[in-house]
Amino acid sequence: MMTAVRPVNNSDALYYNWNTSDSLSKFHVFLHFAELELLGPDVVSEFTVCCGDSCHGEPVRPEYLVTTTIQTPQPLSGQDDYSCSIKKTPRSTLPPILNAIEIFTISQLTEKPTREWEVEAMFDIRETYKVERNWMGDPCVPKIYFWDGLTCKYTLSDAPTIISLNLSSTRLKGEIAASLANLTSIQSLDLSCNNLTGPVPNFLGDLPFLSSLNLSGDQLNGLVPSNLIEKSKKGSLKLSVDNNPDLCVSDSCDRDSNKQKIIILIVASVASIVILLIIVRRFKWRKQGENSIA
Numbered sequence: 609m610m611t612a613v614r615p616v617n618n619s620d621a622l623y624y625n626w627n628t629s630d631s632l633s634k635f636h637v638f639l640h641f642a643e644l645e646l647l648g649p650d651v652v653s654e655f656t657v658c659c660g661d662s663c664h665g666e667p668v669r670p671e672y673l674v675t676t677t678i679q680t681p682q683p684l685s686g687q688d689d690y691s692c693s694i695k696k697t698p699r700s701t702l703p704p705i706l707n708a709i710e711i712f713t714i715s716q717l718t719e720k721p722t723r724e725w726e727v728e729a730m731f732d733i734r735e736t737y738k739v740e741r742n743w744m745g746d747p748c749v750p751k752i753y754f755w756d757g758l759t760c761k762y763t764l765s766d767a768p769t770i771i772s773l774n775l776s777s778t779r780l781k782g783e784i785a786a787s788l789a790n791l792t793s794i795q796s797l798d799l800s801c802n803n804l805t806g807p808v809p810n811f812l813g814d815l816p817f818l819s820s821l822n823l824s825g826d827q828l829n830g831l832v833p834s835n836l837i838e839k840s841k842k843g844s845l846k847l848s849v850d851n852n853p854d855l856c857v858s859d860s861c862d863r864d865s866n867k868q869k870i871i872i873l874i875v876a877s878v879a880s881i882v883i884l885l886i887i888v889r890r891f892k893w894r895k896q897g898e899n900s901i902a
Contacts, residue, residue: 609642609675612705622694622704626711633713634683637692640708641670641678647702655704659692660684667697670705683714720767722748722760729790730755730770736787737780761793772796776822784809784828793817800848801825808832808855813839822848829854 615622628635637659647653654667657678664678684690694704721727730747733739741756748760748768759772770791776798783806784799791797795817804826812821813835821836832849837857839845849855 609640609707610644612642612644612707614705615703618703620696620703622706624692624706624709625690627689628713629688631686631688634685635680635690636683636712636714637680638710638712639678639692639694639706640710641668641676641705642674642707643670643672643705646672651702652700653696653702653705654700655694655696657692657694660687660690675707717750719749719751719762722746722768722770725790726770726793729787730758732787733785736782736785737775737778739775739778741778759796769793771817774798775802777801780804782806784812786811788812789815791815796820798822799826803827805829808836808849810835812836818845820846823852824848825851827854828852830856832857 613622639657639659643653654669656667657664659680662680662682662684668676668678670676692709694706696702696704727747730743734743743755745753747755747758747770748762751760751762754760757774757778758770760768761771762768771793772795773788773791774796777800780799780802782804784804786809788794788797789809789811792815794815797812797815797818797820800822801824804823805828807830808823808828810833812818813833828849829852832847832855836845836847840847849857
């Protein structure tokens with residue numbers, strides 16, 4: 609909004625024209641205005657705005673560095689050629705300006721929507737991690753606007769489904785979202801190089817088609833679930849969990865933990881015995897001293 613156009617020869621009007629091959633198409637038009645110059649007391653900038661047969665009710669008087677948006681009250685339809693005109697009023701001392709124009713067309717989708725539970729899962733993931741991507745609408749539909757980081761599978765007989773999700777290096781924080789369990793057709797999941805914490809959830813090993821899981825470079829802890837390790841050993845899952853300092857891949861972590869507990873218990877027991885012996889020894893010395901005095 610820091611730039612604008614005005615008539616080349618300072619004439620009275622600006623025009624924006626477009627055409628369509630489908631006269632049944634419906635267009636919503638949004639025009640944006642903002643004055644970029646501080647105007648003197650004797651300077652007037654105002655103009656009328658019309659698109660098709662529809663005109664805005666009052667003249668537009670743009671404010672300095674404040675956006676004013678005008679939209680068509682009804683979608684434009686039924687023509688092959690359209691035009692928007694911006695004309696200065698008789699009292700205006702300046703030609704009209706236009707900072708931006710947006711034209712949206714309404715299209716009826718013939719594609720089936722993504723499976724409902726997968727859509728809900730993706731919305732939850734978006735909200736949980738505050739994903740900074742242009743994730744709006746259906747994750748997989750229309751095909752040319754599927755969400756960034758997703759790969760979807762399309763078939764003629766069934767609804768689209770999500771088979772891959774890549775959120776590597778997207779500054780995710782917190783634990784691995786439980787809603788990932790609802791991506792039941794997912795084959796590849798990449799959550800690497802973030803700041804994810806907490807344990808690796810068991811449900812990841814229950815995803816029936818998961819063949820690639822990348823959790824490297826996070827801050828996960830605890831044990832990697834045995835079902836994931838089993839799949840990795842069998843070759844049905846490519847598992848990456850390196851560079852998680854507090855994450856253990858085998859049951860050796862349990863053994864090491866138990867050893868540490870045993871050592872602590874032994875040390876504590878020995879310390880207790882030593883303290884008890886000191887108390888007994890002092891008691892004996894005191895007894896012997898009393899007998900000597902007697």
